[in-house]
Amino acid sequence: MQDAMKLVVVGAGGRMGQTLIRVIQASEGVTLHAAVERGGSSLIGRDAGELAGLGHIDVAVTDDPLAAFLDADGVIDFTSPQASTEFAALAAQARIVHVIGTTGCLAEHDARIEAASRHARIVKSGNMSLGVNLLSVLVQQAARALDAAGWDIEVLEMHHKHKVDAPSGTALLLGEAAARGRGVDLTSHSVRVRDGHTGARETGSIGFATLRGGSVVGEHSVILAGEGELVTLSHSAGDRSIFARGAVRAALWARGQKPGLYSMLDVLGLSSSI
Numbered sequence: 001m002q003d004a005m006k007l008v009v010v011g012a013g014g015r016m017g018q019t020l021i022r023v024i025q026a027s028e029g030v031t032l033h034a035a036v037e038r039g040g041s042s043l044i045g046r047d048a049g050e051l052a053g054l055g056h057i058d059v060a061v062t063d064d065p066l067a068a069f070l071d072a073d074g075v076i077d078f079t080s081p082q083a084s085t086e087f088a089a090l091a092a093q094a095r096i097v098h099v100i101g102t103t104g105c106l107a108e109h110d111a112r113i114e115a116a117s118r119h120a121r122i123v124k125s126g127n128m129s130l131g132v133n134l135l136s137v138l139v140q141q142a143a144r145a146l147d148a149a150g151w152d153i154e155v156l157e158m159h160h161k162h163k164v165d166a167p168s169g170t171a172l173l174l175g176e177a178a179a180r181g182r183g184v185d186l187t188s189h190s191v192r193v194r195d196g197h198t199g200a201r202e203t204g205s206i207g208f209a210t211l212r213g214g215s216v217v218g219e220h221s222v223i224l225a226g227e228g229e230l231v232t233l234s235h236s237a238g239d240r241s242i243f244a245r246g247a248v249r250a251a252l253w254a255r256g257q258k259p260g261l262y263s264m265l266d267v268l269g270l271s272s273s274i
């Protein structure tokens with residue numbers, strides 16, 4: 001049997017970082033090797049278990065990611081686009097698995113992450129949950145079956161008030177699935193904001209609407225609106241552990257793969273359904 005996979009959590013003090021520490025401690029086949037926060041953070045030196053509400057686990061938070069990566073098997077990263085591109089380069093240097101849940105990446109970040117995947121095994125997804133990835137397959141099928149002339153597609157999302165990017169990574173992932181189903185490119189068909197005298201809706205466009213407030217973990221709906229009927233496909237996240245469990249599953253899966261850039265659909269064996 002293989003040794004437990006040694007995982008580093010970067011952004012250890014964040015909402016997802018703390019959830020990951022709890023999920024890793026509760027999971028078979030993985031062990032928390034290190035916890036990383038940015039230099040200057042008041043969390044450096046604190047015990048990661050205490051930070052996550054578990055009690056002492058003898059893993060002190062460090063601000064030296066490369067030292068942590070060199071003796072690890074993988075890193076799980078829910079931080080920021082800039083930080084994730086830097087961690088991808090370090091994961092490539094250490095030749096380890098890098099699971100990236102960070103959203104809001106621009107083309108320049110994605111290009112750097114793709115370059116790092118020549119040496120690292122990277123799994124990146126705007127949503128690590130099983131439910132959302134299954135939903136994306138269903139959205140693609142619905143968009144293909146219900147034609148653009150008769151059915152308009154709108155993606156609606158709501159998240160907690162601290163979220164900094166919009167539309168959410170999940171909304172974009174679902175928009176991409178709808179665009180694939182329609183055989184069109186999302187960028188040239190999406191309407192990300194509406195305000196003022198917008199004119200009538202353009203046939204075939206894919207609209208996005210963003211709500212923010214309170215402590216909502218993540219609500220997503222894809223609405224297919226026809227004449228006199230609506231089809232709504234939706235997902236509701238009750239707890240951040242669904243993302244953390246997906247990320248751990250991705251790390252274990254990627255351990256056996258060649259260097260490259262993979263998605264959660266690859267991890268879940270759903271790529272052949274798209």
Ligand SMILES: NC(=O)C1=CN([C@@H]2O[C@H](COP(=O)(O)OP(=O)(O)OC[C@H]3O[C@@H](n4cnc5c(N)ncnc54)[C@H](OP(=O)(O)O)[C@@H]3O)[C@@H](O)[C@H]2O)C=CC1
Pocket residue numbers: 010011012013014015016017036037038039041078079080083100101102103104125126127128129169243
């Ligand atoms: N794909 C998925 O399934 C999911 C994705 N996400 C995404 O994950 C990301 C994080 O979300 P969330 O946990 O809510 O955000 P938080 O702001 O709570 O956590 C981010 C953490 O990363 C830390 N961080 C930022 N830069 C660095 C760095 N250079 N080195 C070390 N640590 C760093 C932050 O530290 P500091 O506070 O000092 O800046 C913070 O502790 C977002 O992009 C979010 O959209 C979230 C949930 C699920």
Ligand SMILES: O=C(O)C1=N[C@H](C(=O)O)C[C@H](O)C1
Pocket residue numbers: 103126127159163167168169170171217218219237
């Ligand atoms: O920031 C969050 O919280 C979440 N971010 C991801 C996204 O942008 O879709 C996933 C999840 O919905 C929670």
